[in-house]
Amino acid sequence: MVINVLISTIDQGIYRVKDVILPFRNDVKYIISHQFTGTEKTPIPQELVRKDVVISQIAGRGVTKSRNIAIENATGDICIIADDDVSYTFKYIDNIIEFYKDNRVDIACFKINTGKNDLEYKNYPKGVVRLGKEINYQPSSIEITFLLNSIKKHNLTFDERFGLGSWLNGGGERFFIEDALDKNMDVYFVPKYIVNHPYESTIKNFQKYHKRRNIQTGAIDARINGFLSLIKPFIAVIRYYRDLVEHNKNPFGYLRERISGALYILKTPLNK
Numbered sequence: 001m002v003i004n005v006l007i008s009t010i011d012q013g014i015y016r017v018k019d020v021i022l023p024f025r026n027d028v029k030y031i032i033s034h035q036f037t038g039t040e041k042t043p044i045p046q047e048l049v050r051k052d053v054v055i056s057q058i059a060g061r062g063v064t065k066s067r068n069i070a071i072e073n074a075t076g077d078i079c080i081i082a083d084d085d086v087s088y089t090f091k092y093i094d095n096i097i098e099f100y101k102d103n104r105v106d107i108a109c110f111k112i113n114t115g116k117n118d119l120e121y122k123n124y125p126k127g128v129v130r131l132g133k134e135i136n137y138q139p140s141s142i143e144i145t146f147l148l149n150s151i152k153k154h155n156l157t158f159d160e161r162f163g164l165g166s167w168l169n170g171g172g173e174r175f176f177i178e179d180a181l182d183k184n185m186d187v188y189f190v191p192k193y194i195v196n197h198p199y200e201s202t203i204k205n206f207q208k209y210h211k212r213r214n215i216q217t218g219a220i221d222a223r224i225n226g227f228l229s230l231i232k233p234f235i236a237v238i239r240y241y242r243d244l245v246e247h248n249k250n251p252f253g254y255l256r257e258r259i260s261g262a263l264y265i266l267k268t269p270l271n272k
Contacts, residue, residue, distance in 0.1 A: 004076035064163035218261025
């Protein structure tokens, strides 16, 4: 089986990618989707000029768009979703290959190693679990791997309205998995590490009712419930009024932010 590591990066992030790729191995290839926001492309570092590295440079921003482009350029059997601030080992690569060889699965989500034995990145399920919408586990993008042929067969892509660099700045991986489940694909969680990343992340630093969280909540609600998402914020304000005040959040600001997120999804076509 050939592994494709799909690395999304933007602007000067291309210079960090050299720390992501491993020494050459016949069954591993790196597909880099490099976005640039200026008028000129950032020069490709010499360390990335390798026969196992393929780079596409695209004007614009939006990590979900970048991931979709990487998927289009992929040619391997198994793909790993990656960013420019992670690292791998060959043991991690072998963990992925072994699971796919021994199991019938379209998508497998694994664990992030924080480098601290007593600190898991999140509250993971305890064993191998076939995922369904009743399972309380939301994968991070860098935990996701998949069979490329399965993804293309089911026409599964990332929703480009979500994700870092979009107006919503997050949530793309959630709907990648939920859309897969809607298509009756076999999606599993596997309690093995496949990537290194520090425990800290941007979203963890935001307070409970931060504007970004509220907008995302409204957008996610609209993706799931359609126009009902324009009514639910009013109910939420009543339900959480005391908690909003205790967290110094203006209830009307909370209402406005949730509705703005919902309206964005309702007005913006999917991947157009």
